[in-house]
Amino acid sequence: MDIDAVKARAGPREFGPADDMPEEYRKAATRMLQFHANSEIMGAYLEKPFIRKSPSIDRKLAFSAKVQDEIGHGQLLYRAAEALGVKTREEMLDELGRGDGKFLNCFHYEMTDWWETPMIAFFVDGAAMKRQATLKQSSWTPYAHAMDKICFEEGFHVKHGEDIMRELASGSRKEQRLLQEAFDTWWPRILQFFGPTDDKSTHHDFAADVGLKTMTNDELRNQFLNAYVPKARKYGLEIPDEPRIRYHEDRDHYEVVEDDLDWDEFFAIAKNEYPEGLDQINGRASAREAVEWARESLDASDSGMPGAAVAAGSD
Amino acid sequence: MRWEVFRQDKRGDYHKHCGDIHAPDREMATLFAQIQHGRRMTTNSLWVVPSDEVTEIDTEDTAFGGRTDKAYRWATTYNVDASFAKEVEDSEKEQAAVERERGATASEGEGDD
Numbered sequence: 546m547d548i549d550a551v552k553a554r555a556g557p558r559e560f561g562p563a564d565d566m567p568e569e570y571r572k573a574a575t576r577m578l579q580f581h582a583n584s585e586i587m588g589a590y591l592e593k594p595f596i597r598k599s600p601s602i603d604r605k606l607a608f609s610a611k612v613q614d615e616i617g618h619g620q621l622l623y624r625a626a627e628a629l630g631v632k633t634r635e636e637m638l639d640e641l642g643r644g645d646g647k648f649l650n651c652f653h654y655e656m657t658d659w660w661e662t663p664m665i666a667f668f669v670d671g672a673a674m675k676r677q678a679t680l681k682q683s684s685w686t687p688y689a690h691a692m693d694k695i696c697f698e699e700g701f702h703v704k705h706g707e708d709i710m711r712e713l714a715s716g717s718r719k720e721q722r723l724l725q726e727a728f729d730t731w732w733p734r735i736l737q738f739f740g741p742t743d744d745k746s747t748h749h750d751f752a753a754d755v756g757l758k759t760m761t762n763d764e765l766r767n768q769f770l771n772a773y774v775p776k777a778r779k780y781g782l783e784i785p786d787e788p789r790i791r792y793h794e795d796r797d798h799y800e801v802v803e804d805d806l807d808w809d810e811f812f813a814i815a816k817n818e819y820p821e822g823l824d825q826i827n828g829r830a831s832a833r834e835a836v837e838w839a840r841e842s843l844d845a846s847d848s849g850m851p852g853a854a855v856a857a858g859s860d
Numbered sequence: 861m862r863w864e865v866f867r868q869d870k871r872g873d874y875h876k877h878c879g880d881i882h883a884p885d886r887e888m889a890t891l892f893a894q895i896q897h898g899r900r901m902t903t904n905s906l907w908v909v910p911s912d913e914v915t916e917i918d919t920e921d922t923a924f925g926g927r928t929d930k931a932y933r934w935a936t937t938y939n940v941d942a943s944f945a946k947e948v949e950d951s952e953k954e955q956a957a958v959e960r961e962r963g964a965t966a967s968e969g970e971g972d973d
Contacts, residue, residue: 607932674948678946696951772945
């Protein structure tokens with residue numbers, strides 16, 4: 546199939562591993578999926594310490610279940626990426642380990658305190674879910690199928706995140722203050738979640754033309770703000786004066802004043818050059834190295850494969 | 861030799877198990893699968909797999925989802941309103957439907973004992 550044929554046919558769940566897809570499509574889909582899969586893994590690592598730091602057994606269980614879910618999402622997405630035949634899962638995990646793999650801006654920051662957790666578990670997961678729901682319509686069928694399962698599970702994550710926020714917002718004055726401080730810190734990062742405005746986004750046009758994605762960053766960010774700004778207010782959070790957001794009632798649109806956001810930081814993050822992000826990358830790389838022996842022992846016992854029983858017996 | 865057949869109704873759908881057939885080899889299996897399972901129902905694609913290659917694990921072998929109360933991993937457990945975002949609400953509804961099904965299966969099981 547050539548690119549024109551792909552563009553002509555592009556639609557929800559239109560292409561799969563049985564189709565002969567042009568290299569440009571396979572590379573663009575790999576880039577999206579690898580970014581998405583990496584983000585699941587790095588997000589899980591960011592939240593993992595809160596299995597230990599949770600203030601109650603219920604929260605501990607929920608965070609442990611959530612981290613497990615996110616690692617599972619990473620695995621689903623690496624599989625959907627692998628099916629494009631551009632990179633193997635091993636290659637993608639190696640790239641992530643040596644700092645060449647790209648992932649979401651929000652997961653490049655440190656998260657150290659309990660009152661920060663709703664920033665990821667409610668706002669960032671909520672933003673991610675907005676995007677993921679639209680990817681059920683992706684033209685790469687394995688991507689859309691992965692989204693069916695991921696979106697099924699994500700409702701728990703977002704509601705759990707909101708539940709933590711509700712608890713803090715209705716807690717002591719100190720808890721309310723700490724929640725507001727966390728929000729002040731994370732809010733600009735959350736606004737940058739959807740990337741720069743459309744005219745500055747480099748990959749959108751092609752991905753949209755071949756149906757890999759169906760909505761622009763601006764549309765998604767606007768939908769996100771429409772739903773999540775009222776939620777923040779409901780819990781008594783004050784939206785910081787800067788970065789400025791202006792609501793236009795006539796077209797039900799939130800305008801974000803982009804010049805108020807730190808794009809130097811954003812693009813340093815995008816290049817994996819932001820110091821806190823490097824700590825996250827290296828931390829995960831050491832964790833991966835520490836369990837190298839477990840992967841090796843699995844590789845050594847491939848006896849579950851068809852025909853392998855004979856080989857094992859002949860050793 | 862027995863083969864399991866999975867049919868996909870239309871492009872982009874999941875392949876779902878629809879039955880099995882007898883055939884001496886792979887080529888004949890694809891032919892018989894078409895005749896038996898691909899003619900009447902709308903079909904975009906079939907997967908044909910030797911039955912021996914299918915590994916099954918069922919509720920006799922394992923407790924899917926574990927034996928302890930895992931309420932903490934269901935959206936329905938958290939008493940906050942999901943209707944503010946359609947995708948969160950949809951996920952909660954899907955989970956609630958599965959929970960009802962699981963509940964029904966569990967109480968059927970108890971009745972058998």
